[in-house]
Amino acid sequence: MKPLLLASLFILLYTVGSAQVINGTITDTKNELLPYSSVVVKGTTQGVSANSKGFYSIQLAPGNYTLLCQYIGYRSVEKKITLEKGKNIEINFQLELQQYSLQDVTVSNNGEDPAYAIIRKAIGKRTEHLKEIKKFTADVYLKGQLQLRDYPKRFFGQKVDFEDGDSSKRKMLVLSETIARYSVEEPAKEKVEVISTKVSGRSNSFGFSSPQIISFYNNTIQVGENLNPRGFISPIASTALSFYRYKFEGTFYENGVEISRIKVIPKRKYEPLFQGYINIVENEWRIHSLRLNLVREQQMQLLDTLVIEQLYVPAENVWVIKNQVIYPSGKIFGFDFFGSFVQVYDRFNLNPVFAKKYFDNTIIKVYDSANKKSMAYWDSIRPLPLLTEEALDYRKKDSLEQVRKDPKYMDSIDRKRNKISLGGIFLTGQSISKQKTRTFLSFEPLINTLNYNTVEGGVLHFSPTWSKRFDETSRKSLQLTPYIRYGFANQHFNAHITGSYNFGKKYFNSISVSGGRRVFQYNNAAPISSRINTYTTLLYENNHMKIYEANFFRINYSAGVGNGLTLNAGFQFQDRFGLQNLSDPVSWKNIEGRSFTPNYPADLTNAVMPRNQAALFTAGFNWRPGGKYIEIPGRKIAVGSNYPTFNFALTHAVKGFLGSDADFTKWRLSVADDLDLKLGGKLSYRGSIGGFLSAKQVFIPDYTHFQGNQTVLANDPLSGFQLAPYYRYSNTSKFYATANVEYHLNGLLSNKIPGFRRLNWFFVTGANLLYTQAGKNYYETFFGVENILKFIRVDFVQGFETNGPSPRGIRISVPLFEGGRE
Incomplete structure (x- = not known):
C-alpha cells in the first residue's frame, strides 16, 4: 500500500505543479467575511474551504468547470469558469442570506409544528443513513489552532512566561496541519495514513492526525473525552423527541433539492443537549448541514461554548461530509482561550479495493519524513489558506526553534529556569535542567x-x-x-x-x-x-x-x-x-x-x-x-x-x-x-x-x-x-x-x-x-x-x-x- 500511496502523492504533486490557481474571497451582501465556507467543483467531492477570513484558493488543471460556493444559512452560488494554461484567475463570491419559504406549511390538527413530522422521518431514516456507506477512502486535511486572548501574570505563584519574547496577551498556543488518507470499512475498521504533518515551532512533532467525523446519525455524540463523560444527545437520536423542541423555519432549494431548516431547542437545562440549526433534505430525510452549539448549562465541562458546523455534499447515490469545523472557547484559571479545528474532506472513493490485511492493528501510520516537508510544499497543497497570524506564527516559532538550538540560548534559558526559589524549595519542589545534554534534576519540596x-x-x-x-x-x-x-x-x-x-x-x-x-x-x-x-x-x-x-x-x-x-x-x-x-x-x-x-x-x-x-x-x-x-x-x-x-x-x-x-x-x-x-x-x-x-x-x-x-x-x-x-x-x-x-x-x-x-x-x-x-x-x-x-x-x-x-x-x-x- 505504501508504494501506491507514494505514487498517488507524486501524481497529486505533478497535477498541482501543472495546475492553475483560482482564488478569491467569500462575503455576504454586506461584505462581511464568511469563514470556512466551501467551494467545490460541481458534480464532484473535490474542493476546498475558505479560511476564517473568507479567503479560498483551489488548484485545477486547465478546462471548464462549475464552482459551487456554499455556507450554512446562505444561498449557494454557482459560477462557470474556463481555465487556460498559464493563467491564474480570481473569482469572488457574494452570498445572500438564505430565504426560507413557508408557503406549503401545514399545521396539524393538534397544533404541532411541521418540524416534528420532518424530524420523525429523519429519525426513522437514521439507522439507514448511519450504515449506508460500507467503505470509503478520502483525502482529509486537518488544521487545529488554539489561541489565548488573555492570561494571568502568575499561576500558582509562578510567573507565566511563554519564553517567546512577546509580552502581548494574544498568543497562538497551538497550530498544526495534517494531510492524510482516511480509509474506513464497516463494521469497525479504520486506518489513517499521514502523508504530511506540521506543528508550528516543533519540527520533530506530529500534528493532529486522527480525523473524527462527528456523525449525528449516532444516538449519542462524543466530542473529545472530557467535555461530558456521557456524551451528548443527537437532535435526531431515537429518543430525541423526549429531549428537544423543534421549530420549522422554512425550506430552500439547492441544486434542485428541497431542504428544510429546523431550529433545535433543548427542552430542559442541565441535560447533555445541543441547540442551533439542522437542515434536512426533503424526501431523503438526511442531514444537509448543521450548526449546533453546546454551553455549560447543558452539562458541558471545561469549555464555555463549543460550536460544531458540518456540510455534506452528494456523491453517487449518497451524501458525504465535506467540511467539519469545531470552535471551542472558554476561560479557566484566568486563561481566556478560543480556537478552531477544521477538517476538509476530498476525493472520496466509495468503492475502494483494500489489500489483504490492509486493516491491521495500526490505526494511524505516519510515513517517513511526513514532518519534514518544506513551506513551499505546504503552500502548494493545503486546501485552506493560512491566516495572516498563522503564517506569522509559523515564521516566528520556526525561527525561534532554530534560535533555541543555539547552545548560548539554551544556557540562558537554563539559567532563568533554574533559579532557586523559596516556594520551590519548601512547597512545590525544584528542578534543574540542562537542555544541551537533555538532562534534568528534580527535588521534592522540603514539606514532603x-x-x-x-x-x-x-x-x-x-x-x-x-x-x-x-x-x-x-x-x-x-x-x-x-x-x-x-x-x-x-x-x-x-x-x-x-x-x-x-x-x-x-x-x-x-x-x-x-x-x-x-x-x-x-x-x-x-x-x-x-x-x-x-x-x-x-x-x-x-x-x-x-x-x-x-x-x-x-x-x-x-x-x-x-x-x-x-x-x-x-x-x-x-x-x-x-x-x-x-x-x-x-x-x-x-x-x-x-x-x-x-x-x-x-x-x-x-x-x-x-x-x-x-x-x-x-x-x-x-x-x-x-x-x-x-x-x-x-x-x-x-x-x-x-x-x-x-x-x-x-x-x-x-x-x-x-x-x-x-x-x-x-x-x-x-x-x-x-x-x-x-x-x-x-x-x-x-x-x-x-x-x-x-x-x-x-x-x-x-x-x-x-x-x-x-x-x-x-x-x-x-x-x-x-x-x-x-x-x-x-x-x-x-x-x-x-x-x-x-x-x-x-x-x-x-x-x-x-x-x-x-x-x-x-x-x-x-x-x-x-x-x-x-x-x-x-x-x-x-x-x-x-x-x-x-x-x-x-x-x-x-x-x-x-x-x-x-x-x-x-x-x-x-x-x-x-x-x-x-
Missing part, C-alpha cells in the same frame, strides 16, 4: 521530606531524580534516583538507588535495577503513605504503617511484543530485619482508651518478624487483546483497545538460593476494563483470582495482601477496600478472589435535582468483594458524589464481614494528599 512514625521517630528522606533523554525522537532515556533516609530516634541510616533505562524501536522496553538498604512496609505495595501515616500517628495515635528494614537487590525487565502484549520478568532478594516501636513514641494528642499498636501486623502474628532471606523470581504478562497502535517513524505507541486488560504474574521463592529461607509459589490473574454506557454512564470493574500453589515457608511480606484502608482518605477504588484493615485478610490460601465494581452515573439522576444540578456533581456507586478459601470473606458497598471541584470525591461506605463486624464510614478522595509511599 519530613515524616514521623513510631519506629524511627522523625524521618528525613531525600530522593532527587536525575534523568537524561538521549535524543528527542526515540524512547531512549535513563533515570537515576538515589534515596537516603534517616530516623532521628532510632538513628538508623538507610540508602538505596534505583536506575531505569527505557528503550525499544517499535515497542516500549524497559529495565530497572535497584539495590541497597531500605525500609519496606510488610505489604510491599505500601497500602498507606508515609505522609498520611504521619497525620494519623501524631493526631489520632493510629500507627497504621508497619515496617521492616532489608538489604535488597531487585532487577525487572519489561518488553512490548505487539498485539497488546507486554512480557515482564524480575528477580528480587531481600535480607529482612524486624523493627520494634520506640519505647515512648510521640503524639500531639492523647486519646483516652487508645494506645499505639506494635510494629507488626497484629492480625497475623504476635511478635516482630525474625530475620529471614527471600530470593524471589517473578514472570508474567500484561495483555490487552486487539491492541491498537499509532506508528510513527521508528516506533509504535499503544493506544488501547475495546477489550479488557489481563494481567498474570507467577512468583517462586527458591529455598537455599543466596541463603533464601522462603519456599513457596504463588500466582495471580486479574482482568479490568471500563465499559462506556453512553447516556447511562460508565461501568468500571476489576477482578482477580490467585493463591499459593505451595506454601512450605512463607514470611509475612510474601503473603497475599490486599489494599485495605483505615483512614478517611480513600485509596484506589478499583484495587482496594475502603474499610478493610490493612492486614486482617492477608493469607496464604490456595485460592482467593476479588471483585471491584464502580458505576459512574456521570450526571444521570443528579441533573434532575433542582439546585444540586447546578454544581455539576455526579453520583457514583459500587461494591468491593473478597473471598478467601480460609473463610475470611469481606464485602462492602458504597454510594458517593464525585466531580466536586473537578477532582474531589466523597463516598459513604458500608462494610460486611462473615461472622464479624459491619463497619461504616466516609471516604474522601483528594489527589493532593496522595504519594509519599516510602
